[in-house]
Amino acid sequence: MADQTLPIAGSLDVTPQRLSRAQVLEWLHGWVVTVDHKRLGILYVVYGIIFLLVAGAEAMAIRIQLAWPGMHFLSPELYNEMFTMHGTTMVFLVGMTILFGFANYLVPLMIGARDMAFPRLNAFSFWMTAFGGLLIYYSFIGGFGLYGMGAAPDVGWWAYAPLTARAFSPGHATDYWALALIVAGFGTLGTAINIIATALSMRCRGMSLLRMPLFVWLMLVTSALTLITITPLTAAQIMLLIDRYLGGHFFDTQAGGSAVVWMHFFWIFGHPEVYVLVMPAFGIANEIIPVFSRKAIFGYPAMVAASVGIAFVSMGVWAHHMFTVGMTSVGNAFFVLSTMLVGIPTGIKIFNWVATIWGGKIRFATPMLFCLGFLFQFLIAGLTGIMLSVAPWNWQLHNSYFVIAHFHYVLVGAIVFNIFAGIYYWYPKVTGRMLSETLGKWHFWLFLIGFHITFDTMHFVGFLGMPRSIYTYEPDRGWNHLNFIISIGGMIQGIAVLIFAWNLVQSYFRGRKAGNDPWDAWTLEWSTPSPPPAYNFATDPVVHSRRPLWDLKHPEDPDWKYEA
Amino acid sequence: MREHGARAIRLVSLPLLCFAAVSAAPIAWADGPQSSPSIFAPASTPASSIQDLSWFVLAITGGIFVTVGGLLAWAIFRYRARKTDDDSEPAQIYGSTQVELAWTVIPILIVVVLFLTTARIIFAIQDAPKPQVALDVTVVGHQFWWEFRYPKLGIVTANELHVPVSSALEPRPTFLHLLSADVDHSFWVPQLAGKTDLIPNHPNDMWIDPRHTGLYVGQCAQFCGVEHAKMLLRVYVDTPEEFDTWVKQQRQPGMQDSSVAAGRHIFETEACTNCHTIAGTAATGTFGPNLTHLESRATIAAGAALNTTENLHAWIQDPDHFKPGALMPAMQLSGEQIDELVAYLTTLH
Structure with a gap:
C-alpha cells in the first residue's frame, strides 16, 4: 500500500548530486533568497531547534544553580538574565517559529496548493523573525541591565512595569527585549496574514472549509488569534520605549503612570499567546492520532467548533494572571468563570481524542508515543489550570513553583511533546529518510521520565511556598531535596534532547529511505514524493472528502459516502 | 505492552501520591527548626478557607483525572495493534451526536459547581468587614526589604512584622495596607493568607487573623529585581501580653549609651x-x-x-x-x- 503510485503525480527532482565550492555557494544563496514555502518552513524549524538547544542550556544553568540552597554557580544578575532569556526564547524563538515552520511547510501541501498565498511576504516574515532573534541575543554583548550589572534582558519575560523604567533598568537590555520582540512580532504578523490568506483562498478543488485537515483549521484559528494578540504587545512595547526615551508616562509610576495597565496589555497578549502555541500542537495531534489509531478523527465538526470556541473564550480570560493585583471581588469572580469556561471546549477535544483511539488498532511508533504522552500531560495541565482558576487558591499558588509546573506541563508536556511528534512524523516527508526508531524510543522514554521527575515535583515545592524567579533559597524551608530531584529530571531531559538532535543529523545521512507514504496516512502531503518537488503538485488535485488518500486506498468504502 | 499498563497505574496513582506527599512533606523534608511555609499548614482564617476550598477542588479534579485518565489508559491498552491482527482497517466511526452532547453538558455542570463555590470564598475573604478591634499596619515594599508602619501606634520597623494572636473569643485581626516605594512586590506568608501585590500608585489591602503564636516565614512573591530572592518576610504572632510589651518598647526613642x-x-x-x-x-x-x-x-x-x-x-x-x-x-x-x-x-x- 505504502508506495503505490497515486494519480496525483509529482514533478522533477532537482536535488544536486555532487557539490563543488561554487555549487555550495549557489546552494547557500538559494536558501537565503528562497521564497519556497517548504524551504522557509525548514528554515523556521531548524532555526527554532537551534534556539531550543540554547534555551535548553539556559534551563540547565538555572537548574544547576537551584540544585542546592546557596549555590554560587550563577550570580543573581546572571540568573535573572537566564530565566528571562529562557522564557523569551522558548515562547518567541522556539515555540512560535517551529509551529509556524510546520504551518509553512504543511498548509499548502495539505490543501493541495503550490505555495503560500504571498511567497515574498513569507520570506520577509521569516527573516524578520530571524533577525529579531539575533538582535535579542546580541544584547549579551551590547546591553546593560538592571541596576548595577547584567548584559541581557533581566526583567522577566513578562517585563512588569515599573521595573522596566529607566530608573530601575538603566542601560539597554530592556530596549533590546522590546525592540527585538517588535521586530520578531512583525514577522509573526506577516506569517499569520499569509496563513489566513492561504487557507481561505488557495484550497484545491473539492476542498470545502469543512474538508480541510484539522491541522489547517487549527493554524487558521491560531493565525487569526495571532493577529489579535501580537498587536497589544507591540503597542505596549512601543509605549514602553516612549516612556524610556521620549518622556512618556504610560507605565512610569514615579510620574503617575500605571503598572497595572502594563499587566493588562501584557496578559491580553500573553494569555491568548498560550493558545497561539498550543493550538498548532493540537493540530499536530489531530493528524497523528487518527493515522496511528487507524481511524478517522472522532467528531470533526465538534473539533472545529471547539477550536474556534477556545480562541474566542481565550480572549476574555487574561486577568486570571492578575488575581493578586487587587481587582474587585466581582472582577475576580468574572475571570474565574471565563477561565473555567475554557475547560469545556478543551474537555471536548480530549474526549474526542480518546474516542478516536477507542476501537482502533494503535501502532506505537515514536510520533504516536509522543502524542499519547501529550494526552496524559495535557489532561493534567488542564486540571491544574482549573485549580489555578480558583481565585482564592490562586492567591496561594500564583507566582509559586506550582504555576511553573502548570505552564511547563502545557508548554513542554503538550506543545514540545507534539512538536517532537510532528518532527518524527513529517521528517520522512521533508528529507526522504526515516528518523531512527531506536533513538526515537530512547528519546521518548528518557524525555518522558525526565519530564515527570522535574515537573511533577515542582507542583509540590510550590505547595510548600517556594516562589518563582528566585536565584537561591533558604536551606530551612524544606525545599532542598525536592529541588535536587527537579534538577536531576532536568538533566535527563537535556540528555534526551541531545539524542534527538543526534537522531536528526545522523538520520539525514543514514536513515532508511522513506518513500512517499511511510505511515499509510490520508492527507494530501503524503501523495507527493519525499521530499516534495518545487510547486508540490504537477496537476491540481481534486478531493471529495476529509481524507482524500483514504478514498483512493479504499475505493470500496470511501469517506465521502459518510460525511455529512 | 506491559510498560503501558505500568505507566497507566503510575499516572492514575499520581493524585494519591500528591495527597500523601503534601501532607507528609512539611515533616519529611524539614531541615531546620522552622517547618515549611506550606499552604497546607494554615494558621489563619484566609489560609484555612483557601485550604478547605482547595481540598474540594482537588477532589473534583482528582475524580476527573481518574475517570478520563483511566479511560484513556484502558483505550490504549485494549486497542493496541496485535501481532495476530490482519491487515484490515478497524471500523471507521465519524462521531456521535448523543455522546458528544453528553460530554459537553457534564463539564458545564462541573463548571457551575466550581464557580459558585469559588465565588463564595472570594467574597468571604476579600469583602470581609473590618472589625473595630483590628490592628492596622501599613506595609511598604522596597528593593529589597519590607517597611512596616503601625500608624495608630506610632511605630516604624522593618522586615519582621509583629502581630497579636487572634481567637474566636477575642478576635484581633490585622489589616495590612499595601504600598510600594519603587517596583512591584508581593506579600506572601503562605500559612497566614494568600499573596497580595504591592504596586506603586495602586494601594491594596489584605487581612490575617493568626490563631497560633509563633514565627511564620514567607517572602516577596513578585520579581522585583536583582535581590528578589533575599527579600524575606518574618511574621511573629505574639500573645497579647508579648505584643503589648513589644509595642511599648518600639515606641521608645533609640537607646542612649x-x-x-x-x-x-x-x-x-x-x-x-x-x-x-x-x-x-x-x-x-x-x-x-x-x-x-x-x-x-x-x-x-x-x-x-x-x-x-x-x-x-x-x-x-x-x-x-x-x-x-x-x-x-x-x-x-x-x-x-x-x-x-x-x-x-x-x-x-
Whole structure:
C-alpha cells in the first residue's frame, strides 16, 4: 500500500548530486533568497531547534544553580538574565517559529496548493523573525541591565512595569527585549496574514472549509488569534520605549503612570499567546492520532467548533494572571468563570481524542508515543489550570513553583511533546529518510521520565511556598531535596534532547529511505514524493472528502459516502 | 505492552501520591527548626478557607483525572495493534451526536459547581468587614526589604512584622495596607493568607487573623529585581501580653549609651543618616530600614543574615557579601570605625 503510485503525480527532482565550492555557494544563496514555502518552513524549524538547544542550556544553568540552597554557580544578575532569556526564547524563538515552520511547510501541501498565498511576504516574515532573534541575543554583548550589572534582558519575560523604567533598568537590555520582540512580532504578523490568506483562498478543488485537515483549521484559528494578540504587545512595547526615551508616562509610576495597565496589555497578549502555541500542537495531534489509531478523527465538526470556541473564550480570560493585583471581588469572580469556561471546549477535544483511539488498532511508533504522552500531560495541565482558576487558591499558588509546573506541563508536556511528534512524523516527508526508531524510543522514554521527575515535583515545592524567579533559597524551608530531584529530571531531559538532535543529523545521512507514504496516512502531503518537488503538485488535485488518500486506498468504502 | 499498563497505574496513582506527599512533606523534608511555609499548614482564617476550598477542588479534579485518565489508559491498552491482527482497517466511526452532547453538558455542570463555590470564598475573604478591634499596619515594599508602619501606634520597623494572636473569643485581626516605594512586590506568608501585590500608585489591602503564636516565614512573591530572592518576610504572632510589651518598647526613642558615643558619632556624621532613621538622633533617612530598635530583630538585610555582631560587621563592610546587588553601598570605613559603629548598633534594643 505504502508506495503505490497515486494519480496525483509529482514533478522533477532537482536535488544536486555532487557539490563543488561554487555549487555550495549557489546552494547557500538559494536558501537565503528562497521564497519556497517548504524551504522557509525548514528554515523556521531548524532555526527554532537551534534556539531550543540554547534555551535548553539556559534551563540547565538555572537548574544547576537551584540544585542546592546557596549555590554560587550563577550570580543573581546572571540568573535573572537566564530565566528571562529562557522564557523569551522558548515562547518567541522556539515555540512560535517551529509551529509556524510546520504551518509553512504543511498548509499548502495539505490543501493541495503550490505555495503560500504571498511567497515574498513569507520570506520577509521569516527573516524578520530571524533577525529579531539575533538582535535579542546580541544584547549579551551590547546591553546593560538592571541596576548595577547584567548584559541581557533581566526583567522577566513578562517585563512588569515599573521595573522596566529607566530608573530601575538603566542601560539597554530592556530596549533590546522590546525592540527585538517588535521586530520578531512583525514577522509573526506577516506569517499569520499569509496563513489566513492561504487557507481561505488557495484550497484545491473539492476542498470545502469543512474538508480541510484539522491541522489547517487549527493554524487558521491560531493565525487569526495571532493577529489579535501580537498587536497589544507591540503597542505596549512601543509605549514602553516612549516612556524610556521620549518622556512618556504610560507605565512610569514615579510620574503617575500605571503598572497595572502594563499587566493588562501584557496578559491580553500573553494569555491568548498560550493558545497561539498550543493550538498548532493540537493540530499536530489531530493528524497523528487518527493515522496511528487507524481511524478517522472522532467528531470533526465538534473539533472545529471547539477550536474556534477556545480562541474566542481565550480572549476574555487574561486577568486570571492578575488575581493578586487587587481587582474587585466581582472582577475576580468574572475571570474565574471565563477561565473555567475554557475547560469545556478543551474537555471536548480530549474526549474526542480518546474516542478516536477507542476501537482502533494503535501502532506505537515514536510520533504516536509522543502524542499519547501529550494526552496524559495535557489532561493534567488542564486540571491544574482549573485549580489555578480558583481565585482564592490562586492567591496561594500564583507566582509559586506550582504555576511553573502548570505552564511547563502545557508548554513542554503538550506543545514540545507534539512538536517532537510532528518532527518524527513529517521528517520522512521533508528529507526522504526515516528518523531512527531506536533513538526515537530512547528519546521518548528518557524525555518522558525526565519530564515527570522535574515537573511533577515542582507542583509540590510550590505547595510548600517556594516562589518563582528566585536565584537561591533558604536551606530551612524544606525545599532542598525536592529541588535536587527537579534538577536531576532536568538533566535527563537535556540528555534526551541531545539524542534527538543526534537522531536528526545522523538520520539525514543514514536513515532508511522513506518513500512517499511511510505511515499509510490520508492527507494530501503524503501523495507527493519525499521530499516534495518545487510547486508540490504537477496537476491540481481534486478531493471529495476529509481524507482524500483514504478514498483512493479504499475505493470500496470511501469517506465521502459518510460525511455529512 | 506491559510498560503501558505500568505507566497507566503510575499516572492514575499520581493524585494519591500528591495527597500523601503534601501532607507528609512539611515533616519529611524539614531541615531546620522552622517547618515549611506550606499552604497546607494554615494558621489563619484566609489560609484555612483557601485550604478547605482547595481540598474540594482537588477532589473534583482528582475524580476527573481518574475517570478520563483511566479511560484513556484502558483505550490504549485494549486497542493496541496485535501481532495476530490482519491487515484490515478497524471500523471507521465519524462521531456521535448523543455522546458528544453528553460530554459537553457534564463539564458545564462541573463548571457551575466550581464557580459558585469559588465565588463564595472570594467574597468571604476579600469583602470581609473590618472589625473595630483590628490592628492596622501599613506595609511598604522596597528593593529589597519590607517597611512596616503601625500608624495608630506610632511605630516604624522593618522586615519582621509583629502581630497579636487572634481567637474566636477575642478576635484581633490585622489589616495590612499595601504600598510600594519603587517596583512591584508581593506579600506572601503562605500559612497566614494568600499573596497580595504591592504596586506603586495602586494601594491594596489584605487581612490575617493568626490563631497560633509563633514565627511564620514567607517572602516577596513578585520579581522585583536583582535581590528578589533575599527579600524575606518574618511574621511573629505574639500573645497579647508579648505584643503589648513589644509595642511599648518600639515606641521608645533609640537607646542612649555614653559608652558607645564614638559609634553613634560615626553613624550621625557618615552617610548612614541619608537612608536610616534612629529616633532621638540626627538620623532621619527613610530610604533604608529604620534602625531605632535594630537589636529587637533576629535578622538583618531582610532575613539574608542573622543579626549577630560579626554579621553586622560584615554587612557594613560589604553588603554584597550577603546580598550582591543590595542597594546599600559598602561604607568604606576602617575596621576600627566599623567595630565602634557595630558596638553602637548593638545597644539599640
